[in-house]
Amino acid sequence: MPKVNITVNNNPATGEVEGRTLLSTFLRDIVGLTGTHIGCDTSQCGACVVHVNGDAIKACTMFALEADGATVDTIEGQANADGSLNVIQQAFQDHHALQCGFCTPGMVMSASALLKENPSPSEAEVRKYLEGNLCRCTGYHNIVKAILAASGQEVSAVAAE
């Protein structure tokens, strides 16, 4: 079987895969990082969003072999070096942006990609950017609020809406 070498959260990860092995399967079953969730497995829900060479992608819709040689960042690599939650994760906790938590890894990875591209997004821009991430619990309001808070913006106005 072909071999794949991927740098995952700054650590080298190697494994033998089939052509059809998805990046999501590689991360979960071979590397053992189960924070990348598989919700729909059809590219709709965004629970599997990770960054490949810095770009947010859906890991269920990319083959592991396509990521050979790439740098991949997952939810497990998001915390600060001392293990504390990073700004986005902390904002999700503070603003109650998760209930069951299943969509949260993808939400946090999408939020981090958005804030890298647009450090001070409007509420509309946050909502547009999350079009590919589905949450069945929160109704999105607190997720949007958390992301705005993580960007350093005042969020009370959003809560009142």
Add this chain to the structure above:
Amino acid sequence: MYDFEFEKPSSISDAITLLSSEEAMPLSGGQTLIPALKQRLNAPSKLVSLAGIPELRGVSVNEGGMLEIKGATTHAVIAKQASSHYPALSALASHIGDPAVRNRGTIGGSLANNDPAACYPAAVLASNGKIISNKREINSEDFFQGMFTTALDEGELITAVQFEIPTVANYQKFLQPASRFALTGVFVAKFDSGVRVAITGASENGVFRWSEAEALLSDNFSPSSLDVLTFSTDGLISDLHGTPAYRASLIKTLTKRAVIAAK
């Protein structure tokens, strides 16, 4: 999905050689192909990834003044890099799928698939575009041949797409919010030589030009020019999202909106 051999060549010529083997298929961004493979709608023996071929990526204006986009350029890159040359095309690219899909999906993959509700076919047809393959140039009029059908031969690869740049243009997409494809979409492009109007998401034969609207708008580029027209429901798609009459109405309304918004 069924298993296959995975190849990642670094040149177009190597890709063509690999694609000549029995049951081989090109893999560009995979945002349509991978879901189709999961459903076992395709069973290639070999997938040839186009992601490692630098000559298949990039956005530039060629010596003839046409905007040239290489086949494996992603929607996200087109949204960024085409914005100064062709804002309406950049806007179209920035509304395909969602951000993660736009970071993978490519223009060549979309055009080769020719989904009847895809956005790019309307832009290519309205911009009098050309599809460049490893073998030839194909005019947009000849390229789109019906639902999921194109002029491409087996093993032929889209290497680039060329667009004439209009003086003003606009794309109006009436979103089907679950699929994020166009329930109906209209691309209006105004050139010195006349106006072109291309419609996607509406016809059972895929993208097409609305010649009556083109003639009236070429005469007078104003939404009221279209008041005299009624779009026929013949051959329009009927599905749970919209009847032919609904789509016919959308075509006219969206064309007017595109004329108003064109810049």
